[in-house]
Amino acid sequence: MSVTQQAVAVGQGFPRPRAASRKWFGGIHGADYIWAFAFAVPYVVIFIAFVVYPICYGLWLGSEPQLYTQLFDDPRYFTAVINTLIYVGVGVNLKMALAFLLSGFFMRKRWWIKALLVVFILPWATPALPAYMSIHWLLNGQWGMLNNLLWTVFGYDGPVYLNSHWMGLSANIGAYVWKNLPFWTIILLAGRMSIPQELYEAAAVDGATGIRKFAHVTYPLMANLYLVCILLDTVFALGDFNATFFVSVGGPAMSTEVLATLGIRYAYTVALPRLGVAEVMTALPVLIPLVYILMRKLRVSEGQL
Amino acid sequence: MSVTYGRTVATDPSFPPEAVPGTTQPTRSKKSRPHYRLRRHALEAAAMAFGVVLAVWSVLPIYNMWMIALSTHDGVFAGSLWPEQPTLEAFRVVVTEDFWYLARFWHQFGNSFYVGLSVMFLTLLIGSLASFTIGRMRIRHGWMLSNAALMTYVIPASFLAIPMYRIMQIYGLTNNLMSVVLALTTFATPYAIFIFSQYGKSIPMELDESARIDGANPFQIYLRIYLPLMAPALVAVGTYALLLAWNEYLYNFLLLSTPESMTVAVALAQFLNSDESPWNFMMATAIIYAMPPIILYYGFRRYMAAGLTMGGVKG
Numbered sequence: 001m002s003v004t005q006q007a008v009a010v011g012q013g014f015p016r017p018r019a020a021s022r023k024w025f026g027g028i029h030g031a032d033y034i035w036a037f038a039f040a041v042p043y044v045v046i047f048i049a050f051v052v053y054p055i056c057y058g059l060w061l062g063s064e065p066q067l068y069t070q071l072f073d074d075p076r077y078f079t080a081v082i083n084t085l086i087y088v089g090v091g092v093n094l095k096m097a098l099a100f101l102l103s104g105f106f107m108r109k110r111w112w113i114k115a116l117l118v119v120f121i122l123p124w125a126t127p128a129l130p131a132y133m134s135i136h137w138l139l140n141g142q143w144g145m146l147n148n149l150l151w152t153v154f155g156y157d158g159p160v161y162l163n164s165h166w167m168g169l170s171a172n173i174g175a176y177v178w179k180n181l182p183f184w185t186i187i188l189l190a191g192r193m194s195i196p197q198e199l200y201e202a203a204a205v206d207g208a209t210g211i212r213k214f215a216h217v218t219y220p221l222m223a224n225l226y227l228v229c230i231l232l233d234t235v236f237a238l239g240d241f242n243a244t245f246f247v248s249v250g251g252p253a254m255s256t257e258v259l260a261t262l263g264i265r266y267a268y269t270v271a272l273p274r275l276g277v278a279e280v281m282t283a284l285p286v287l288i289p290l291v292y293i294l295m296r297k298l299r300v301s302e303g304q305l
Numbered sequence: 306m307s308v309t310y311g312r313t314v315a316t317d318p319s320f321p322p323e324a325v326p327g328t329t330q331p332t333r334s335k336k337s338r339p340h341y342r343l344r345r346h347a348l349e350a351a352a353m354a355f356g357v358v359l360a361v362w363s364v365l366p367i368y369n370m371w372m373i374a375l376s377t378h379d380g381v382f383a384g385s386l387w388p389e390q391p392t393l394e395a396f397r398v399v400v401t402e403d404f405w406y407l408a409r410f411w412h413q414f415g416n417s418f419y420v421g422l423s424v425m426f427l428t429l430l431i432g433s434l435a436s437f438t439i440g441r442m443r444i445r446h447g448w449m450l451s452n453a454a455l456m457t458y459v460i461p462a463s464f465l466a467i468p469m470y471r472i473m474q475i476y477g478l479t480n481n482l483m484s485v486v487l488a489l490t491t492f493a494t495p496y497a498i499f500i501f502s503q504y505g506k507s508i509p510m511e512l513d514e515s516a517r518i519d520g521a522n523p524f525q526i527y528l529r530i531y532l533p534l535m536a537p538a539l540v541a542v543g544t545y546a547l548l549l550a551w552n553e554y555l556y557n558f559l560l561l562s563t564p565e566s567m568t569v570a571v572a573l574a575q576f577l578n579s580d581e582s583p584w585n586f587m588m589a590t591a592i593i594y595a596m597p598p599i600i601l602y603y604g605f606r607r608y609m610a611a612g613l614t615m616g617g618v619k620g
Contacts, residue, residue, distance in 0.1 A: 047491075122367060122599075125603065127598055178363075239462060264555070273467050290459070
């Protein structure tokens, strides 16, 4: 299976190849069971010790009802919920729409497009921490690079970006988009490249141009991949800690905190770990359906259900 | 297409039949051909202009990093677009550990490598073993294992941070690099299982069967047949695990707090504790920290793209 086929396979829920869906010849017997068991043990141990146990421990930590009254009395919590909704809603959809358009742009067959792609990947290759630190200084009102640039090129004196709630939140979203755009563009580019050229040719013979080719070939073949990408990125964005923690540093006055960062602040700045866990738990009603849908979409093996 | 049309019309005097050759046709082609060419050039120019904007957008924060790192201590606040006296002083300070935040820099750099390589090794080992039983031996409840992995993959790691911190205390692993190694292996292994299961489907079962007829036990099949044939997937997932560990901040920050046990990511973020920090030193540290992953990305770009598109995946 080629790389691109596999990329699209994600979108199509993994068709089962014939050869692999059968068992070992004659099944497994006797000593084989011991091997099979031994091979599974390391992962089972890791999963129980570092996933099941923390989850149960977290559920126990966040099980006291008065934690939730304390949480709902805190105005910072509601700001964080709204910020999270905006951050995830705008961040994910804006990024995916841009990634989708850019993947079409990168389909152009020009020498300079290849060179541009190499530069374009840079944000993805850079670790999040230094990149976000740099963006933080870039946006500094007094001596940040962006305002210097605006002043030099347009003679415009830019605002102090990170002193306002809306601009701070936009900066976080922008930084998140900046960092992850190349990655999703490449995923969608792989998806586009795996669409057989014959389909476009057939559509052209039938008289389809531009928008019709998109509506009847590109869209139906890309829709599922796009949806899976959106869902996956929603989960990633929901848990994204770095952008908010390093770009706006949660400020001004904790007004740009999202759920992922506020929980850590509760636990380590105010030393209320139980409140932090309770805060994360309030995301479960959204997280559980998401995880369920994603698991169905991404199921690794066909299973023996 | 349109250009070809124009050309055909111009060179074929019999089309359209009623037209007198050489009178109307050449004028039309003169008009249309430059027009189409112009439009195509305009489109190309617009695409290039967009490309330039895209390049600036991608590079600006990286450029900013270099600019600050190459400035002198006061030059950081000069407000110019390029330092007036670019100097490598900040890099010298980092490399020679000449500042108190950086007193153990190379030791911490080593810690980062240790964590990265351990996570890579454990992820490959545990992931390949698990995917071998699930995908090749097809044990009865294998689907439960793969669902467990999938669930771990889609749970945000930052949501588990607080209980994980407490649990590492219970296991007695605070300020021990093993705590970060184990936590990050937990988050990297699901992806490994996912990719290995996908990739393993392309390896014919007949190979396993003929090896079994020759008397090989499952471990020999795993070692001699499965692993060598999985090499491309192993490279892709190995790079992924290494980068995940190197780039991770939150778990490093929570679990490691002494200068001895810190990784570079935590040491770097320490600069933010004070408002008076030398930002040029910070950015020089940031650049040195960012170098290994960037080199790895560009070196293994083919494999990275392969691995990451195989599963539509963590960034």
